[in-house]
Amino acid sequence: MKIEKIEIFKGTVYYKAPFKISLGTSEQSDEVLIKITDTEGNWGLGEAGPASRITGETQGTVIEASKLIASFLIGQETEDIPILNEKIESSILRNSSAKAAFDIALYDLLSRKYKIPLYKFLGAYRESIITDVTIGIMDIESAVKKATYLKNIGIKRIKMKVGENIVEDYRRVEAVRNAVGDNIEIFIDANQGWSPGEAVRNLELFDNLNIEFVEQPVKAWDIDGLAYVRNKGPLPVMADESVHSPEDAIKIVKAEAADFINIKLMKSGGIHNAKKIADISEAAGIPNMVGCMMEGAIGIAAGIHFSLHHRNVKFVDLDSDLDMKNTLTGGKILPLKGSYRTSDGYPGLGDLNLNPEEVQLVSTISKSGDFKSF
Ligand SMILES: [Mg+2]
Incomplete structure (x- = not known):
């Protein structure tokens, strides 16, 4: 099956109490969620949790990086894990949480497709x-x-x-x-x-x-x-x-x-x-x-x-x-x-x-190519 559609969502989770560590205090996480769908309708979800002081990313940078990464994956076989990993790795330097969201979504898709838990x-x-x-x-x-x-x-x-x-x-x-x-x-x-x-x-x-x-x-x-x-x-x-x-x-x-x-x-x-x-x-x-x-x-x-x-x-x-x-x-x-x-x-x-009340669709990248970054 080939990757047909990639959707990029954003959403914010709020903490029950402020969380303080030596690097600073935070009260919410601005997340990016990735949904990948193949040509047979199988789908998988991934999450990017950008931590600006640790990975150098924000919700905004993850969204932009995700559009780029997605453009490398559309049309690829979902089962070709080493090739997909290579494409994710080579699409952009660093941006590790954006890459993680795609990696997680692909593993979720494949294990859902085979009807077994990911582990x-x-x-x-x-x-x-x-x-x-x-x-x-x-x-x-x-x-x-x-x-x-x-x-x-x-x-x-x-x-x-x-x-x-x-x-x-x-x-x-x-x-x-x-x-x-x-x-x-x-x-x-x-x-x-x-x-x-x-x-x-x-x-x-x-x-x-x-x-x-x-x-x-x-x-x-x-x-x-x-x-x-x-x-x-x-x-x-x-x-x-x-x-x-x-x-x-x-x-x-x-x-x-x-x-x-x-x-x-x-x-x-x-x-x-x-x-x-x-x-x-x-x-x-x-x-x-x-x-x-x-x-x-x-x-x-x-x-x-x-x-x-x-x-x-x-x-x-x-x-x-x-x-x-x-x-x-x-x-x-x-x-x-x-x-x-x-x-x-x-x-x-x-x-x-995905909880539609809590997430907002930011961008859809599909086979027909409605996103071009170059
Ligand atoms: Mg630690």
Whole structure:
């Protein structure tokens, strides 16, 4: 079957509460959704969650990049995955979340067509996986209240954002540790908030709070700094913003700069590159986390299916769809059962379609060519 039509939609998801990390505070995510339809009427959905400070994209840039990417895909065979990946990759430099939306939509289309859940289409390794839930930078009382709630609903892993004010960060994490006890795993994520020297000094403080690892303590570009923190500091180190692509993962491996690598489909440009990063990581003995931007149900579903597929995924941080006031999709978001995320058994990404009340059609690219970029 050939790709007949590509529709580009936009929509905004609003958070139940403002989400603050060391890079800034946000209250909403302006998303782009891609729907790809083939000549037999099979369709698939993808989501781009542009994070301007991380991937350099906005909703507007994703829409423009998507028009360009779509023009390379119209008329192509949907089953020729390596060729489609090559076309997506070569259509435009960077623009990783736009590319991810197309990659996800194509995998959704194919697995829907074959009437199996996406993780089975990719190859199933597990049926469910534990996710953490993230607590942003907030006052101590609110953090303790949220952590206690999470423990009560069965969450086993909590990720806490730090990297702004070390005294407040320490007090907040200490209070949460005291509130939830020692049976909950706690991770901390500084989102590049520290210099290498600061990171080592600050992490000594956290050493008595039974923290599993620190995520991205230093600037994304500072691979030497990351290696320094890993060698001199007391905690294992996870690379997040430092690794977007498979090539970035190779740099981390060569520099022995991290104990773990956090894969996000919005950084990697979708599932096909996520697989490469996970394969490189696995060969180097580096387990992966699969994380997310503040994405809606489609992006999160894709992350869950990838996590059920790849055996090198040890941690999952796929929770943002639980924090939204509205959803751009009809149907249901994939379930959270206790601490576990799973497929809902439906073909493709799951029982999801577009919610016409929440999305707006921006552009349609069809075989007849109603968009020309050159
Ligand atoms: Mg992170």
